[in-house]
Amino acid sequence: MVFGPVIGYVDQYRMIRQERSSEAFSKRISLILMISNILRVFYWFGARFDTVLLFQSLVMVLAQFIMLDVCCRYPSNSQKRSAPLFSSNRFSWNEFWDWPDLKSYATFIVMFVGVVGLSSGVLMFLSPLFVEVVGFAALMIEATLGLPQLIQNYQNGNTEGFSMVLLGTFFLGDAFKTITFIVRHNPIPFIACGTFQLMVDFALLYQVLTYSGKKNKSGQAHMPF
Numbered sequence: 001m002v003f004g005p006v007i008g009y010v011d012q013y014r015m016i017r018q019e020r021s022s023e024a025f026s027k028r029i030s031l032i033l034m035i036s037n038i039l040r041v042f043y044w045f046g047a048r049f050d051t052v053l054l055f056q057s058l059v060m061v062l063a064q065f066i067m068l069d070v071c072c073r074y075p076s077n078s079q080k081r082s083a084p085l086f087s088s089n090r091f092s093w094n095e096f097w098d099w100p101d102l103k104s105y106a107t108f109i110v111m112f113v114g115v116v117g118l119s120s121g122v123l124m125f126l127s128p129l130f131v132e133v134v135g136f137a138a139l140m141i142e143a144t145l146g147l148p149q150l151i152q153n154y155q156n157g158n159t160e161g162f163s164m165v166l167l168g169t170f171f172l173g174d175a176f177k178t179i180t181f182i183v184r185h186n187p188i189p190f191i192a193c194g195t196f197q198l199m200v201d202f203a204l205l206y207q208v209l210t211y212s213g214k215k216n217k218s219g220q221a222h223m224p225f
Contacts, residue, residue: 002055005173006063008166013070015163022071022079024161028148030064030071031097032141034109037061039138042120046131068105075100136189143193146170146200150207158211167208170201 016022037057044054071079082095085104099105116134123130153159178194180186 002052002059005056005060005169008163008169009063009067011165012163013067015161016070016074019161020074021076021161022074023076024152024156024159025067025071026148026152027068027071027076027079028097029145030067030105032145032148034061034064035112036138036142036145038109038113038116039134039141042116043131043135043138045120046124046128047135065102065106069102072100072102139190139193143196146197146204150200150203153204153207153211159208160211162208164208167201167204170197170204174198174201 012025016025037060040057041054041061043049044057076098079098079100082098082100084101085099085107097105097108120130120134149162153162174194174197178191178198181190181194
């Protein structure tokens with residue numbers, strides 16, 4: 001159960017190494033997963049939920065560092081043109097989370113952990129509501145997980161290089177989560193987040209079916225499987 005959610009990323013990692021390009025994978029998936037799971041770790045200190053879920057979050061953060069590492073070794077076209085974090089006096093939102101080196105990503109995450117850790121250390125003891133805000137923020141951020149890939153596929157005009165195993169884990173995880181929310185009569189926002197994720201999953205599947213058999217930029221027909 002701890003390693004189940006990362007199975008799809010193992011296959012995506014394999015495909016990036018095989019094709020020697022990360023063009024098909026949206027690195028913002030890693031951003032969303034790292035931010036949401038780090039928030040979930042801090043939420044654990046206030047809510048003390050199942051430790052299996054805590055370790056699951058830690059494993060996912062590590063897995064996304066590994067994904068970013070392989071993306072840096074086999075960069076996308078935009079990543080090749082970008083500069084490392086803090087390499088100049090001017091910060092560019094266009095290059096945010098599209099840096100060419102793993103050190104830039106690690107620096108940003110360490111800064112994020114520091115800010116959230118300091119805030120949590122103070123506010124969790126002052127207001128119980130803050131704990132719930134952190135947990136809800138983690139849920140809301142994770143609900144946007146599939147959107148970056150949806151946009152990436154649209155911009156590329158194909159889904160070549162995007163792992164169908166990863167899409168399958170999106171479906172299974174989101175369906176299980178949404179059903180659990182419904183069965184346990186969780187608040188409406190929880191159910192809405194799960195339903196939204198499933199809708200994005202279906203949109204990704206639609207892209208796969210739509211782009212199937214189309215020609216890529218090199219003029220060669222490709223299939224999604």
